[in-house]
Amino acid sequence: MEPDDKPRRAGTAKKIFLVAMVCVLAAAGGAFAAVAPGLANAALESEAGSASRSAPGIASPVVAPVTLDVAPADGAKQVNPAAPVSVKVGNGRIESVTLTSTAGDAVQGTFANDGSSWTAAEPLKFNTEYSYTYVVTDGAGRETSTTRAFNTVSSTHEADAAIYPLDGMKVGVGQPLQVIFSEPVLNRAEVEKAIKITSSAGQTGAFHWFSDTMVRYRPEAFWAANSTVTMDMQLFGVDLGNGQIANFNKKVNVNFGDKKVAIADAAAHTFTLSVNDQVVKTLPVSMGDQRFPSARGYAVLMEKNRYDHFRAASIGLKPGDPAYYGEVDVEYAIRLTLSGAYIHQALESAFPFIGNTNVSHGCIGFAPDGAAWVFNNMTTGDVVQIINTDGDYAAHEDGYGDWNIPWAEYDN
Template sequence: MAVKTWSSGRKIALLAVVCALAAGGGAFAAAAPGLAQAAISSEAGSPARTTPGLAVPVVAPAELDAAPADGAQQVNPAAPVSLKVKHGHIERVALTSDDGSTIDGTQSADGAAWTSSGDLKFNTRYNFTYSVVDDAGRQTHNTRAFTTVSTANEADAAIYPLDGMKVGVAQPLQITFSEPVLNRNAVEKAIKVTSTSGQTGDFHWFNNNTVRYRPQNFWAANSTITMDMKMFGVELGKGQVGNFNKTVTIHIGDKKVAVADAKAHTFSVKVNDRPAGQWPATMGDTRFPSARGFLVFMEKHLVEHMDASTIGLKPGDPAYYGQLDVNYATRLTPSGEFIHQATESAMPYIGKANLSHGCIGLGPEAAKWVFDNMTTGDVVQVVNTEGEYANFDDGFGDWNIPWAQYAN
């Protein structure tokens, strides 16, 4: 009886060992009666396994990394749309907008990555559809949608001088953005300025919307400046994104620099550092002294209408002059300082006294010479005046800012 019981227990133990070996998939299991004839299903025809089974080795399912995320909004249109696959390859990709336009892309040689090759549009919904096959032949199809930055978050800019303009050696380059710029470093990196003279310069921000660029000294005469702006997709801050790329070419003319001396009552000009003329002048009186420092020529008018009320003068004021027209007017500041032909009543004082309201008054011959020979971007340095420097936003007072401060 004891032997019989021992024998049964041994049989049970042996059976347990067989089961364990079969479960482990060892050599014994492969040769076990009945198992050798069992059909092994294909990995391609079965769900992906995460644990070992009868098929050896296990084929891992494809892992996908797609950008942007499904349902994403305010996507930067310059950011590439991408798809990466691990344990498989890309079979087909389509990136289309709701209006039917298609964006092309580039696929890697191993078929494991795809990246869009063109910029997207602003304020547009896109569908990103793709098919992927894993290493076992199983296919995955998916479509995701996203929307790019809205029109309200597009940032544009006005650029001066305009493309192709010819200006004087003192003309700074100015960019005025439609939206405030908080990421100033990103904007500066997106703008490359080169000169045929080899000059380099620096940016100076006057406020969050306006930045200018100039070299340490005046531009080289008869050089060419190129401003290459890659602003599309540049993030300005607070969700605002640049919507343009643009190249602007500016031509610099001869070096024409004038000096207006309020004490000597003279106006003299040098062209390419050679004297070109000197004439008597009258400038701002003690109540309205001419602004000091460098003033850059802005625009010219053969006849300019002036109104005393625009500078706060009223009838009864000794300085009130009503309304009058002046000839050969060259603007120096938006606030109203000009170089122009002096009025008839001021002619006797030219070269002798200052009695204007800040303008530089010249005789007919001198005023016409300036009008005919000097242009936007040329410059006059006003000396020996009691006036203050013009405000930074009152024309181009960039040259009155020390270089160490300007380039900081």
């Protein structure tokens, strides 16, 4: 009977071996026994239809969680309209982005080729609420839509500026470039950095702040005759300080004419005009008297009026004062200072004193033909240098007194 026992023992050994192998596999990876189709009769679950996995398994891949970098932050207030607006994604792809104001204006943007980022392609508006919706998919194709909201800098913190000369103007070589801001500027260096000035003659210059709101720019010497200067102001979004944000970019081209510089001599009672450093005309004048001497130094012609109306009260004179002249109409008026110094045709009562005695209230008075000639041959930005007068310099900001400031002081 012994031979019959051997086959039974061999078969039993095989069964025991198979059972042992299954146990070993189960012990080595319990997941295998649960998900392997041949052993558990179950299909693999779809990764796209399941929650993201954060740890690897034997048979199921891991979908890395999507990472997002979105600007501005949800609920952000007083966002600078020039600030970057973007969505950046890691471990996923951006499918769509919609950025719209409450007024319904859509902001266009550009996508990276691989869908990893979106960036607004145009600036935002001031004082505006925006809705910001973006749709992203992860590595398994699952889609997530998110909506955020933010608003931009309010109108109370929006700063504008007035610029002179205006674009395309032709002016004289003494004309400084001027920007007057609607709000005080604390971050002056940031403003200067945002203004690029180039001259066709290769001239460079310097900024000089006359106040917290007014800055001017000029070269060390007068602008080159018949040159062009471009002032490119990329100020949109620049923080002026105290939360005030500039709201404009602007490019201005200024054309300069011939170099015209006149010398008004209070002692000689003459006005001599040179064009491109060549004397072309000398005319007799009457200038400020002893009580109202003409201001010394350089003055830049500010504006021209064929007819103007002068009032004695504007310079502090009252009835009863021997110098009081009431209100008078004058011809060929060219302003030299904001406080009231002019080139103009003298009043008829002053005609006998032209060329020999100073009788004006600080102005430069001409005979009719002389006043007409100057009016027709000089323009805003041209220069008058007043010499041999007892008057002091006019305040630098009382007109364009820039040329009376030493260069070392101006460029500071």
